[in-house]
Amino acid sequence: xxxxxxxxxxxxxxxxxxxxxxxxxxxxxxxxxxxxxxxxxxxxxxxxxxxxxxxxxxxxxxxxxxxxxxxxxxxxxxxxxxxxxxxxxxxxxxxxxxxxxxxxxxxxxxxxxxxxxxxxxxxxxxxxxxxxxxxxxxxxxxxxxxxxxxxxxxxxxxxxxxxxxxxxxxxxxxxxxxxxxxxxxxxxxxxxxxxxxxxxxxxxxxxxxxxxxxxxxxxxxxxxxxxxxxxxxxxxxxxxxxxxxxxxxxxxxxxxxxxxxxxxxxxxxxxxxxxxxxxxxxxxxxxxxxxxxxxxxxxxxxxxxxxxxxxxxxxxxxxxxxxxxxxxxxxxxxxxxxxxxxxxxxxxxxxxxxxxxxxxxxxxxxxxxxxxxxxxxxxxxxxxxxxxxxxxxxxxxxxxxxxxxxxxxxxxxxxxxxxxxxxxxxxxx
DNA sequence: TTAGGGTTAG
Numbered sequence: 001x002x003x004x005x006x007x008x009x010x011x012x013x014x015x016x017x018x019x020x021x022x023x024x025x026x027x028x029x030x031x032x033x034x035x036x037x038x039x040x041x042x043x044x045x046x047x048x049x050x051x052x053x054x055x056x057x058x059x060x061x062x063x064x065x066x067x068x069x070x071x072x073x074x075x076x077x078x079x080x081x082x083x084x085x086x087x088x089x090x091x092x093x094x095x096x097x098x099x100x101x102x103x104x105x106x107x108x109x110x111x112x113x114x115x116x117x118x119x120x121x122x123x124x125x126x127x128x129x130x131x132x133x134x135x136x137x138x139x140x141x142x143x144x145x146x147x148x149x150x151x152x153x154x155x156x157x158x159x160x161x162x163x164x165x166x167x168x169x170x171x172x173x174x175x176x177x178x179x180x181x182x183x184x185x186x187x188x189x190x191x192x193x194x195x196x197x198x199x200x201x202x203x204x205x206x207x208x209x210x211x212x213x214x215x216x217x218x219x220x221x222x223x224x225x226x227x228x229x230x231x232x233x234x235x236x237x238x239x240x241x242x243x244x245x246x247x248x249x250x251x252x253x254x255x256x257x258x259x260x261x262x263x264x265x266x267x268x269x270x271x272x273x274x275x276x277x278x279x280x281x282x283x284x285x286x287x288x289x290x291x292x293x294x295x296x297x298x299x300x301x302x303x304x305x306x307x308x309x310x311x312x313x314x315x316x317x318x319x320x321x322x323x324x325x326x327x328x329x330x331x332x333x334x335x336x337x338x339x340x341x342x343x344x345x346x347x348x349x350x351x352x353x354x355x356x357x358x359x360x361x362x363x364x365x366x367x368x369x370x371x372x373x374x375x376x377x378x379x380x381x382x383x384x385x386x387x388x389x390x391x392x393x394x395x396x397x398x399x400x401x402x403x404x405x406x407x408x409x410x411x412x413x414x415x416x417x418x419x420x421x422x423x424x425x426x427x428x429x
Numbered sequence: 430t431t432a433g434g435g436t437t438a439g
Contacts, residue, residue, distance in 0.1 A: 001430090002430085003430050003431075004430085029430095030431085031430055031431055032430080034430090034431050034432065035430070035431070035432095037432075038431085038432065041432085065432090066431065066432055067431095067432080068432090069432045069433075070431085070432040070433095071432090072432085073432060073433070095432095096433085097432055097433050098432085098433085099433090100432095100433040100434075101432075101433050102433095103433090103434095104433070104434070130433095130434095131434070132433050132434040133433090133434080134434080135433095135434035135435060136433085136434060136435095138434090138435085139434080139435075165434095165435095166435080167434055167435045168434070168435075169435085170435040170436065171434075171435045171436095172435090173435090173436090174435065174436065196435095196436095197436080198435055198436040199435080199436080200436085201436040201437085202435075202436045203436090204436090205436065205437075206436090231436090232437080233436055233437045234436080234437095235437095236436090236437045236438060237436080237437075237438095239438075240437090240438065243438085267437095268438085269437055269438050270437095270438080271438085272438040272439070273437095273438050273439095274438090275438085275439085276438065276439060279439080280439095300439090301438060301439060302438080302439075303439090304439050305438070305439030306439080307439080308439050309439080
């Protein structure tokens with residue numbers, strides 16, 4: 001009963017059954033506890049997992065490889081990666097599943113380098129990776145923006161004859177799109193023999209954020225023509241495509257079709273996209289009105305996005321009311337202060353800008369420095385804003401200068417590329 | 430009866 005409930009996504013019922021066993025003093029065996037841990041992993045229930053650990057210890061059941069793996073997975077999913085890693089490091093025997101759980105755990109913890117490190121160790125020990133290992137590693141590359149590494153993983157998958165099923169295929173589509181390689185994402189998508197909603201959604205969202213809004217909407221039409229039903233996440237991609245491509249009316253129509261045609265109720269994410277749609281298009285009043293009237297309360301993303309739009313379009317009034325709300329919600333978030341102060345200073349309101357900086361000082365709020373990662377020759381380098389200590393800094397700044405120059409040229413902002421500063425000016429650090 | 434992988438707004 002516990003296994004079946006877990007399998008069908010009813011982890012609360014599964015955990016309820018385990019509590020009932022405890023009450024009725026029915027002794028679980030190792031298989032019961034394994035299933036309970038699987039339910040804990042689904043429900044992110046650390047407390048019950050700790051009760052299972054106590055039970056294993058006090059009843060001389062012992063931690064088999066499988067039971068330890070299940071526990072590691074609970075720890076990873078509950079954000080306790082170090083606890084999982086301790087079990088992993090102390091295990092007398094590790095099979096492929098253990099490695100896969102730990103690699104995914106590090107990826108979820110944003111520790112992509114450690115995930116890739118484990119993959120290296122795995123190869124060193126002669127353990128063959130499978131499609132599950134690869135999906136996690138490809139995801140790590142997607143987060144890092146490590147295109148060359150991602151391409152290498154793709155080649156490795158082909159060379160080792162690892163099956164590219166719909167999950168791994170979707171991960172590759174997503175990785176290529178997140179690394180900005182639209183052609184590779186589309187090619188991967190075309191190559192796949194089977195695609196599901198997530199595959200289509202990954203491509204649509206990827207095209208949208210890479211600046212191919214029209215193509216994303218075209219794929220959305222193709223998706224529907226293929227009889228594939230979009231879900232709530234698909235619409236986030238569709239609305240992103242509209243806002244990035246400046247297609248206000250299309251965006252509005254798609255937003256309305258969500259509930260009318262598909263019975264999908266818009267969530268805060270979708271309202272965020274709509275706010276962005278109006279904000280990017282320069283209609284700050286409409287963006288602000290949407291934030292005022294939306295049926296779900298706007299979160300940090302929505303309000304922060306509105307404040308960002310105010311900076312782009314230089315709207316002080318809406319910026320002030322929005323940052324008031326943001327500062328009430330998150331008084332120790334440095335980004336809000338910096339953004340508001342930059343809005344003031346960009347309009348020559350130096351006293352107000354200084355006032356915000358002083359408030360920040362008073363409240364002892366710090367803004368963590370912005371950080372970028374750049375991949376050169378398959379190696380990922382991390383740079384902080386104004387960082388000149390990295391040995392490859394001059395090269396990176398030259399690249400950034402060139403990129404900014406090109407985008408300004410494309411927008412017609414600056415004709416002469418030499419006007420773009422080589423280093424980030426002191427005051428922006 | 431038995432552990433692992435993919436899509437989400439500024």
